[in-house]
Amino acid sequence: MADPIRVAVTGAAGQIAYSMLFRLASGEIFGKDRPVELKLLEIPPAMKALEGVVMELHDCAFPTLTNVVATDNPEVAFDGVNWALLVGSRPRGPGMERADLIKVNGPIFVGQGKALNKAAKDVRILVVGNPCNTNCLIAMNNSEVPKDRFHAMMSLDQNRARSMLAAKAGVTLKQVTNVVIWGNHSNNQYPDFENARINGQPVPQVIKDQAWLQDTFVKDVQNRGAAVIKARGASSAASAANAALNVVTNLITPTPAGDWFSSAICSKGEYGVDKGLIFGYPLTSPGDATCRIVEGLSMSAWAKGKFDNVLNELRSERDVVKDLLG
């Protein structure tokens, strides 16, 4: 068997991790012949529950799972890892505004950014814990890991948008391509239907209900998380875990020709975004864990308004945490 791939998961006793760890361990993501070592991070009060999760991982008898480490020390969790999936974050408490949430999460991601210096040279980092774009910004600015290794998760929004477009058009999911979520994983994100395609045609040529696209579709994607909470009585966990695994798969598999996927990465100024912001872009990958931004997409004036709105939101979030950016 090949060398094990080492994957750190934070918030490892939480609900999203619980939907993620068993799929990572089963061989589904990295292949049935690739050993996987899991390095699980939790805060001290959750270590007992994490022990239970580790027991269940062993109780699956996955032949691909060669080792599991459980720790409350980020330097131990990230030591030598090839992937770091930062799922854990402080959830929003009663009466907390988004700015408060950003502030309470800041110190966690300062510490994790520094601890990521222990990772393997080829490490890739995905921040899932919300507010994920700004948590990612903080970790990146407090780490010596090259900036192009950091991602914040837009894939859940991309999946939701694809699924809604397929349902509306009455087509299969495979027929819906080229979906990008611009900007922030927040309810100001802009799910771009103008550049999305159904059977290779621009979506507005297939779904001719412009009011549905501009109003219902955009708002439904933006607010899907709240709708799931309302129905399920708990926030999205399995679909969030799945989306995180999609990011890994998107980066280790060549992107199908002509298509792209959504992920938030460090801007170098593409599409007029401030350099250094973690911004949701359309990406392609040759499958070696690198990626590049698809440039030159056009937007209507209406779409540009949505784009600027979410860009301004990310600028405001950056201002809230400016003391943590070194």
Place this chain on the structure above:
Amino acid sequence: MADPIRVAVTGAAGQIAYSMLFRLASGEIFGKDRPVELKLLEIPPAMKALEGVVMELHDCAFPTLTNVVATDNPEVAFDGVNWALLVGSRPRGPGMERADLIKVNGPIFVGQGKALNKAAKDVRILVVGNPCNTNCLIAMNNSEVPKDRFHAMMSLDQNRARSMLAAKAGVTLKQVTNVVIWGNHSNNQYPDFENARINGQPVPQVIKDQAWLQDTFVKDVQNRGAAVIKARGASSAASAANAALNVVTNLITPTPAGDWFSSAICSKGEYGVDKGLIFGYPLTSPGDATCRIVEGLSMSAWAKGKFDNVLNELRSERDVVKDLLG
């Protein structure tokens, strides 16, 4: 693409199903080119939560998932299904004895047995909801589906036993084979280490600590569920879901030569078990969803005592529900 495979899951808004549905939908089990249709059953008070689970399934944009049906009617859930995974059951309440638990679950499985008459001609049924052997016995006796299609889940115990033997011997999981759990998925089950092998050798020739095998190992496998609850604060869900998926995989994949897997099926008297009991046996499959019992394994007098003990437990459980067996 091929015809969709139709899979019913009961207790679909519960924790085990939540760890199972996304793996069924992802293509991991039936293959990336095989469409899957999920038919989800819940009781009326859980239908709202189930709606949230269905939303999350759509939010994964699985290309293999072609349809999801959510219903509180078992006849709708089982209509035309190729697999029925009966996960839901009434949990044990405060002060309830095992016999009470068996009695409250009886009527559920009478109804589901009858509703299974709506399933596809090739249907295979796995009962996961506890007490799974006797729930399976009730469903089988109230259904026109051929008796050889019914399984009750011993695979979680098998996985736990394999994992513990591998850890004790310091070998990888692949080196541990031929593990059978005789009898009942209960704390009287007999995890057979005498016939199990490590690197092809009988386990007692590799792990020479007979006291550990007869005492610690057997009790730890029998009581693993309680140990997980104690650590995690919740019962095994992801590992139970994984074990259920293993049963499907074990039946649709040829069993490796010389090995076997554990599942509880309707006895025809093999090993002296009463005809018609749902009893955990060592099985092989050619991979076409049929299976046959491996006969001729020997047991020490000590092991025969364990075997008779769990056989008597299953006889007692049958007596508790004899009015439901038609």
